[in-house]
Every structure is written in C-alpha cells, then in structure tokens.
Amino acid sequence: MTDPQHTDYPEEPQDFEVIESERDRGGNRHRGVYLLPNLITTAALFAGFYAILAAMNGMFVHAAVAIIVAGILDGMDGGIARLTNTQSRFGAEYDSLSDCVAFGVAPGLVAYAWALSELGNFGRAAAFLYVACAALRLARFNVQAASSDKRFFTGLPSPSGAGLVATMVWLGASRGVDGTEIGIIVALLTAAAGLLMVSSIRYHSFKEFRIGKVPFRVLLGAIVAFAIVFLDPPLVLLSVALAYVASGPLLWALRLRRVRAKRGN
Template sequence: MAEHDSTTEQPQSDPFEVVEAEHRTGARHKGVYLLPNLFTTGALFAGFYAIVAAMNGLFEAAAVGIIVAGILDGLDGGVARLTNTQSKFGAEYDSLSDCVAFGVAPGLVAYSWALTELGKFGWMAAFIYLACAALRLARFNVQAESTDKRFFIGLPSPTGAGLVATMVWLGASRGIDGNEVSWLVALVVAGAGLLMVSSVRYHSFKEFHIGRVPFKVLLGVIVAFAIVFLDPPLVLLTVAVIYVAVGLLLSLWRIRKGTPQA
C-alpha cells in the first residue's frame, strides 16, 4: 500500500478574488459590492467615452461625458454610505476611475479642442493638468482621515474637470474654434491643475445630508434645475468659476488675517 502524505493540502486562493469585510458582523466574504462599483464603472466609462468622442471631433459630447462622470462619481460614495457597502476596494477603484475621468479625459479633450496649435506649450499645459490631478487624488487618499471633512485641501478633481469640460462645451456649442482661444484655454487648464495641488481650501458641503428637508429646499432644487437647463454649459461654467473664485478669495482673506490655511 502506498504511503499517503501526512500534510493536508491548503486551498489555493484565486489571485483575482477580492475579499471584502462586512462592516456589521465582521465576517469576511469573497467578492465585491456590486451597486456602488457599478456607479464607479459608469463614471469610468463616461470618462473613456469623452476621450473617444474628442478623438472624433465631437467636443460637445466629450464635455458632456465628463459632466456625467462627475455626477456618477458623486453618487457612488453616497450609495455606498446609504447601503453600508463602503470598502477599501471601492475606494481604490474610485480613485483609479477618477484619474481617468477627471485627469486624463479633461486634459485630452482640452488638448484636442484648443491646444494642438500651441505645440509643446499645448501638451505641456495638458500634462500639467493631468499630473496635478493624479497628485491631487494621491494626496486626498493619504489625507482623507486627517483633515477637516468640511473642506477640501486644493480644488477637487471633479470640479477642476468640470471647469475644463464646461469651458470646452460652451466654446464648441457656440461654434468657437478652440485654436482662436488656445492661450486662454492653456491658462485655464494649467491653472486648474495647479489649484488642485494647492493649499487653497474649498468647501466640501459634506455636512449636508440627504433626508427630510423643508418644502422650500425642494422648491429651490427644482428652480436650480430649471436655471441649469436654460443654458447648461454657460450656467455650469459660471457655477464652476464662482466656486473656484470664492475659494481663492477666502484663502487670500485668511492670509491677510494671518489664519493658517490647513
């Protein structure tokens, strides 16, 4: 009779399996949470679509793709919190999706629309934006637990992407040739990138939670939607510019008063 190996074989884990921890019971389950990661995948797809659309000269569609990515990115975190499905995998996946949708896509869309005629200066401005977006996301990941939740340190990457996208959307919808405003676009793109890695504080509005609200608030939201749909690119660009300007003005005011930035 042949001798049997006395050692017990250990089951080999699949290298593509992800183990998530259940927050309430502490039990560990194989797999990933589907619902929030679907929103993240949608944002990633919208960013990829924006790149493809820009390559084909569809700049309005490309800009809308980035805006849609921003909406989906705002939903995935909220859905994860509401359904108690936050996970480390989801956070990492969201960060990678953001780098594509709010870093690569806006830089390439702006470059394709207006910066090609500037040669090296054009792709340099686009690269500054992309590199700063990646640095902004990396810094957010390591500072997320140690900063005031009411504020972002540096311009949030979705807002920076929205600023660039709505600028392209407004120009393309008005029939403006991007090459006619190439230097302005380069300044905005590079400036948005540098603001993302700055120490300027921007309000996060995270203290406002979805739930029961007064009737006036609901009416205000309806009016806001109506105003946006009057002229989406102009209204959204105006909102983005005001948000950027308010953060800068408040930072200058704090510097004048001698208040530390962060």
Template sequence: MDTPPNDRRRRHKPLLDPRLRERSIYVLPNLFTTGALFAGFYSIVQAMSGNFELSAVAIFIAMVMDGLDGRVARLTHTQSAFGAEYDSLSDMVSFGVAPALVLYVWALKPMGKLGWIAAFIYCAGAALRLARFNTKLDESDKRYFQGLPSPAAAALLAGLVWVASSYDIAGSDIFFGWLHMKWLAWAATVFAGLTMVSDLRYFSGKDFNLRRSVPFVVVLLIVLAFVLISYSPAEVLFMIFVLYGLSGYVAWAMRRLRPPPEQ
C-alpha cells in the same frame, strides 16, 4: 422553548467580518464607478473623433456617477477597500487623463510644447491631488477639501469646451476681436492643474444634512437652480464651477485681509 446555544451564537454573529468587508467586492457601488470610468473613456474617444461637445458632456456625466457611488456605498453599507481603490483609479481616468486630452486635442495641440506641457501639468496635478486626498483621508477636515477637487477641475475645463462648442467656437478661433481661444484654454488648464495641488480650502458640502428642516425659500432656490440649468446647462454649469474654482482664492484673501484678533 429556549433557543439552542449554537443558534443563539449564530443569531448574534455579525453579518460580515470587518476584515472580510475590506476584501469584498460589491456590485451596486462599483456599477456607478464603472459608469464614471466608461464616461471618461467615452469622452476621450469622442474628442479624438472631433465631437467635443459630447466629450464635455461625458465628463459631467462621469462627475454625477462619481458623486453617486460613494453615497450608494454608505447608504447600503457596502464600502470596501476594493471600491475605494477602484474609485480612485476611475477618477484619474475621468477627471485627470480625459480632460487633459480633450483640451489638448481641442485647443492646445497647435501650441506645440506649450500645449502638451499645460496638459501634462493638469494631468500630473490630478494624480497628485488624488494621492494626497487618499493619504490624508483620516486626518483632514471633512468640511473642506485641500486644493480644488479633481471633479470640479474637470468640470471647469469641460464647461469651457461645452460653452464654446454650443456657440460654434473652435479651439483655434479668435473671438471678441482679440482673444484667442487657445490661450484661454491654456490658462484654464494650467489654473485648474495648479489649483488642485494648492493648499487652498474648498467647501466640501459633506456636513450638509439633507434630513434637516430648511426655510421655504431654500426649496424655491433649488427649483430655480434646476430651471436655470435646464434652460442653459452649458453656461450655468460652467459659471458654477468657475465661481467654485475662484472661491478658494477669495476665501484665502479674506483670511489674509482679516485683522488679527485682539489679545
């Protein structure tokens, strides 16, 4: 029996109009975004209570949650304009305000004006970085980020706090006989803040295809990475993000030192 015309049209009608999708609010990806926002807020609360190791770990948890919400939205086809705006506001709290306040309370406060200026440079850098990313989303090269991503900058500062706390080094301590932790924290905070708004290119990893076949040695390296992180998470994660933060400068120097192509 033939399908009635009305049923036929209804069968081929899209499940959701694109204009409605833009205004829709989906539960699943926004759960991860809310988790990232909560972790950033929890980091601030723990820093105000003096639990700096917990505050640093919370920033890393926020980074994991932030990495999942966009991927979940794409896999489940639940992207929306609301989700994009919510994610950006969550990033500002978790990777902009939280790291700046944690570093300020942990090490920068005794420095007076120099301390809060460094924290503000980082916070403003994160805001400008997110604003630039949102406005250039459609015209940027997907393979690279312009400037250090705010989650990586936050992980760099959180890693410093986590490593120092695991060795019972306070933000006001002097170690190696001469290096004052507050100056190291100040330099790291300013470095991360300025690098976020730089024009340096950082590998994004967005063109990495998880369904592509790889040599067996790649699987071994992944297993080794998990072993190293589980054995000493603070040191390994901190070094990973230190190297990632420096990679943009190394790539820039290599491009400048490369001889021009022959005509």
C-alpha cells in the same frame, strides 16, 4: 540548487477573486466586492473613456457632457455606499483609479484636442500639467490623514477641476467656437485648475448638507436652480464652475487679510 517550492517571489493568486472578505452573522467568510457602488464607479470610468473617444473623433460636446456625467456618477457612488453600508477598501481604490481617468486624463486630452494642439509644446505642457496635478491630487488625498474639519477640501477637488475644463469646452463647442483661436486662454485656465488641485488652498466641501427632511423653501430653491440650468446648461454650469474655483483663492485672500489686520492691531 534551490527548492522550487520556496522562492522570494510572492505567490500569485489562483483566480481573479478579489482579496477582500468579511464574515456574515454565522461566522462564515465570504469573498467578493459590493456590486452596486462599484457598478456606478465603472459607469463613471466608462464616461471618462467615452469622453476621450469622442474628443478623438471631434465630438467635443459629447466629450464634455460625458465628463459632467462622470462627475454626477462619482458623487453618487460614495453616497450610495454609505447609505447601503457597502463601503470597502476595494471600492475606495477603484474609485480613485476611475477618478484619475475621468477627471485627470479625459479633461486634459479633451482640452488638448479642442484647443491646445496648435500651441505646440506649450499646449502639450499645459495639458500634461493638468493630468499630472490631477493624479498628484488623488494620490495626496489617498495618503493624507483624515482631516478633523470635514467642511473643507485641501486643494481644488479633481471633479471640480474637470468640470471647469469640460464646461469651458462644452460652451465653446456648442457655440461653434474654434478652440485653437482661444488656445492661450484655454491653456492658462487648464493649467491653473491643475495647480489649484495640488495647492493648499481650502475649498468648501458642502458635506454638512445631508439628504433628508428639509424646509419647503429648500426644495423650491432646488427646482428654481434646475430651471436656471436648463435655460443654457453650458453657460450656467461654466459660471458655477468658475465661481467655485475662484472661491478658494478669494476666501484665502480674505483670511490672510484678517490675519494681517489682527497682527497690525
């Protein structure tokens, strides 16, 4: 007979209290999570969830806009956590899980519902390839050692890949285009975005830009950019997404050309 008080199984927590704690100035230990950044992450997760529901009901414009909103919220939670000094291991893990839904599962399902469902196994393969690559991209980012060069990402960031798919669906659905008529194009772009996420191609992170005092012309440029976006949001944002996605391979090709030119000399 074995002692029931001693087993090889880990002890289960007695409540739903998050096992993440810190000490205050008096040395007292407090458990819990930081509210504000995790609420924003939850909002991004809900936006991804809503995008899936909207696509299931044929509301593709709503679905695409929800993914864009999730991208905006994803950019906010990390910045707010740093500004308020509320970074945590729990927040990082929660953010990654939220990203997998909002920028992995949701764009793949939205693209499939809008354009890929009539392609049979090819359409299902393209959608799954995107979802799987997004999950692999996030897993690799979590376990990768921090790069010394913060200016670049290795592989296309998952929010940018999701932005490409979402703006493509947004533009087509807002123009009344039947996605199944251009299913092959959508499948190729969706699969390409997925493969770029797990590639070793570097993308500019723009992390060297900080919010603070800036020259007046920078503020003016931001206002002009907002005005341009409002002229035709889906078209302008799709153009921006395509330019950013293409920038990685183009810069890689230019670097490769320079390296070969130096070796030739």
